[in-house]
Amino acid sequence: MPILIDGERIVADDWTFIEDATDVSDANRIIVPAAVAAAQAPSIFGDDREIGVWLPGDAEPDEIVGLLNRIKLIAIRFPSFNDGRGLSLAVLLRSRYGFVGELRAIGEVHEDLLHYMRRCGFDSFQLPDGRDPAVALAALHSLSDFYQGSVIDPRPAFRRVARGSSKPTQAV
Amino acid sequence: MYRYDEFDQHFVEERVAQFRDQTRRYLDGSLTHTEFLHLRLRNGLYIQRLAPMLRVAVPYGTLTSRQLRMLAHIARYYDKGYGHLSTRQNMQFNWPDLAEVPDILADLATVQMHAIQTSGNCIRNVTTDQFAGVAADETIDGRPYCELIRQWSTAHPEFDWLPRKFKIAVNGSASDRAAIDVHDVGIEARRAADGTVFDIKVGGGLGRTPVIGSLIREALPEVHLLTYLEAILRVYNRYGRRDNKYKARIKILVRALSPDVFREQVDAEWAHLKDGPSTLTREEIDRAVTAFTPPDYRQPEHGQSALAGNRLAEPEFSRWVRTNVAPHKRAGYTIVTLSTKVTGIPPGDVSDEQMDAVADWSDRFGFGEIRISHEQNFVLPDVSEGDLYTLWNATRSHGLATANLGKLTDIICCPGGDFCSLANAKSIPIAEAIQRRFEDIDYLHDLGDISLNISGCMNACGHHHVGHIGILGVDKKGEEWYQISLGGNGGRDSSLAEIIGPSFSRADVPDIIDEILGVYVALRQDGERFIDCYRRIGIDPFKERVYADPH
Numbered sequence: 001m002p003i004l005i006d007g008e009r010i011v012a013d014d015w016t017f018i019e020d021a022t023d024v025s026d027a028n029r030i031i032v033p034a035a036v037a038a039a040q041a042p043s044i045f046g047d048d049r050e051i052g053v054w055l056p057g058d059a060e061p062d063e064i065v066g067l068l069n070r071i072k073l074i075a076i077r078f079p080s081f082n083d084g085r086g087l088s089l090a091v092l093l094r095s096r097y098g099f100v101g102e103l104r105a106i107g108e109v110h111e112d113l114l115h116y117m118r119r120c121g122f123d124s125f126q127l128p129d130g131r132d133p134a135v136a137l138a139a140l141h142s143l144s145d146f147y148q149g150s151v152i153d154p155r156p157a158f159r160r161v162a163r164g165s166s167k168p169t170q171a172v
Numbered sequence: 173m174y175r176y177d178e179f180d181q182h183f184v185e186e187r188v189a190q191f192r193d194q195t196r197r198y199l200d201g202s203l204t205h206t207e208f209l210h211l212r213l214r215n216g217l218y219i220q221r222l223a224p225m226l227r228v229a230v231p232y233g234t235l236t237s238r239q240l241r242m243l244a245h246i247a248r249y250y251d252k253g254y255g256h257l258s259t260r261q262n263m264q265f266n267w268p269d270l271a272e273v274p275d276i277l278a279d280l281a282t283v284q285m286h287a288i289q290t291s292g293n294c295i296r297n298v299t300t301d302q303f304a305g306v307a308a309d310e311t312i313d314g315r316p317y318c319e320l321i322r323q324w325s326t327a328h329p330e331f332d333w334l335p336r337k338f339k340i341a342v343n344g345s346a347s348d349r350a351a352i353d354v355h356d357v358g359i360e361a362r363r364a365a366d367g368t369v370f371d372i373k374v375g376g377g378l379g380r381t382p383v384i385g386s387l388i389r390e391a392l393p394e395v396h397l398l399t400y401l402e403a404i405l406r407v408y409n410r411y412g413r414r415d416n417k418y419k420a421r422i423k424i425l426v427r428a429l430s431p432d433v434f435r436e437q438v439d440a441e442w443a444h445l446k447d448g449p450s451t452l453t454r455e456e457i458d459r460a461v462t463a464f465t466p467p468d469y470r471q472p473e474h475g476q477s478a479l480a481g482n483r484l485a486e487p488e489f490s491r492w493v494r495t496n497v498a499p500h501k502r503a504g505y506t507i508v509t510l511s512t513k514v515t516g517i518p519p520g521d522v523s524d525e526q527m528d529a530v531a532d533w534s535d536r537f538g539f540g541e542i543r544i545s546h547e548q549n550f551v552l553p554d555v556s557e558g559d560l561y562t563l564w565n566a567t568r569s570h571g572l573a574t575a576n577l578g579k580l581t582d583i584i585c586c587p588g589g590d591f592c593s594l595a596n597a598k599s600i601p602i603a604e605a606i607q608r609r610f611e612d613i614d615y616l617h618d619l620g621d622i623s624l625n626i627s628g629c630m631n632a633c634g635h636h637h638v639g640h641i642g643i644l645g646v647d648k649k650g651e652e653w654y655q656i657s658l659g660g661n662g663g664r665d666s667s668l669a670e671i672i673g674p675s676f677s678r679a680d681v682p683d684i685i686d687e688i689l690g691v692y693v694a695l696r697q698d699g700e701r702f703i704d705c706y707r708r709i710g711i712d713p714f715k716e717r718v719y720a721d722p723h
Contacts (some may be wrong), residue, residue, distance in 0.1 A: 143327065156324070158455075
């Protein structure tokens with residue numbers, strides 16, 4: 001089973017991922033294609049059932065906006081290392097549509113991309129098989145502060161820290 | 173000049189450590205070539221035909237003397253004793269050892285420099301007028317806004333993995349030396365009744381599909397600069413094509429949607445962002461503007477009369493003043509461009525010794541500041557009239573006094589097939605052959621202002637589409653051929669060049685240029701410039717002459 005980093009920790013994954021099946025009547029804690037959840041709403045959201053959905057990075061939020069308060073987890077799939085569409089989708093789901101459940105990055109989730117993903121609102125990361133979660137945790141913290149606002153804190157540096165101060169270094 | 177505060181310094185130092193760790197993981201085999209590729213590109217490191225190439229960011233082309241001395245040190249210590257001024261106002265090193273690149277970046281960080289986002293599909297070095305802050309025709313200094321955009325775009329959470337590279341330029345002068353019409357986003361800063369505002373153009377660019385940008389927003393108040401850019405970038409990041417790298421630039425999206433529809437999408441996005449937390453504060457704008465407060469100019473004494481005397485006594489000096497010295501905002505001061513375009517040296521190549529010399533001159537004849545122009549020359553922005561003659565004499569022995577600025581031999585040229593693995597053909601030997609053929613300085617000056625730009629492939633790093641004469645290297649069945657185009661122009665009055673016809677062999681190129689110039693000389697009226705003559709007579713007379721005889 002792939003290893004997850006849930007915020008700051010390495011945890012086991014207790015969700016079942018459904019790639020494309022449509023018959024999901026019994027299972028609990030399942031991640032289904034967004035289209036399946038949309039087609040089977042509201043019945044798919046049973047009383048004690050936790051449902052997550054997954055989307056490709058180029059999906060439109062409209063597909064699931066009406067379900068956001070019932071979905072526990074959204075997984076956004078990154079098709080390749082250098083495809084940033086999922087980052088924009090995450091920002092929209094968090095900042096514009098107010099999704100507060102777990103937002104998980106899946107697919108080509110590289111350790112060196114985690115700091116971008118986290119600032120766009122992801123709080124869990126499914127690392128591909130063979131990646132070292134310890135390296136990923138270290139990479140997540142390789143940069144301690146950023147210029148821009150983010151989903152975590154929308155204030156850019158110029159609204160958060162006193163800019164303009166400098167240590168008495170040599171004149172440049 | 174902007175100086176790093178603790179926040180900036182801390183960021184670049186952490187970034188160096190991050191890249192050192194990534195390099196280590198690549199060298200020990202835990203990162204694949206492809207994984208490392210994306211990471212190293214965002215730190216300026218290419219793997220070229222012969223060796224790695226490191227592109228160091230020179231934000232908006234501005235350097236201090238101390239920074240330039242560090243670049244000289246890097247050229248000497250880590251490279252083969254020279255560097256290359258790029259058409260994006262950056263400095264490239266062609267021979268670094270991959271394992272030493274983190275050390276180079278650490279050295280750069282000690283002088284507030286970096287190589288972040290100088291390559292890769294991300295927001296690149298933001299550029300402006302190389303004369304920003306000193307140009308006589310300037311209304312707004314573009315540098316503070318470039319610096320604000322630099323900080324906003326550095327390791328942006330959402331926009332570091334775009335469909336393709338993204339280039340932004342800012343202009344605030346009457347003449348547009350920043351070439352904003354041919355950028356992904358071109359920003360025209362101007363003064364309005366209630367402060368600085370921006371006109372925003374989008375979707376310009378060179379490359380395979382050259383396009384002049386479309387105006388999508390007029391009079392954007394300065395506080396909204398970053399939120400509006402965020403809206404543009406979000407639309408592009410989500411909808412720009414990713415299936416074909418040649419159709420992935422924003423210009424293709426703008427054209428596919430139409431500029432009007434693109435504007436509507438940006439406006440719809442911006443409606444959510446406007447006045448949000450990324451809106452610039454007055455305090456932050458003032459911090460950026462104050463960083464570029466003019467230096468303490470003194471009223472130079474007797475400069476003008478000394479200059480006039482020296483010009484009279486030495487015609488060669490006088491000619492250099494006429495071509496390479498531009499008017500300054502402040503009376504008694506001038507802006508000097510030191511041409512790197514000497515026959516036999518690849519355009520833009522500068523030695524460590526030249527870098528040290530330029531740094532020394534900037535201290536002695538200015539306020540320790542140097543600019544790099546997109547035409548690949550050095551600029552000393554604050555030389556008093558009385559110092560020009562001494563400076564000129566000093567530059568002569570360093571190969572930096574060629575009086576050819578804006579002339580035919582002031583060639584813009586990409587590294588081409590000698591270095592670049594993308595190139596279809598070499599470009600440096602073409603530049604050299606043309607410089608050799610047209611070395612006669614009197615003839616050059618008689619020809620007047622002509623830009624000649626050479627690219628070794630369709631990617632157009634040599635900006636051939638906007639040269640009055642453009643040369644593009646093409647591959648025909650494994651052989652290098654050269655396509656010639658006429659009528660391009662980069663500045664305020666921009667236009668894209670038209671291809672004259674079938675391409676030529678390398679050996680024929682100087683003859684063809686000679687014939688093109690012959691047509692111009694024969695048909696020009698009342699001292700009109702090449703580009704004006706071309707616009708009046710069209711391409712046909714040139715075509716007829718060039719293809720009259722078999723080549």
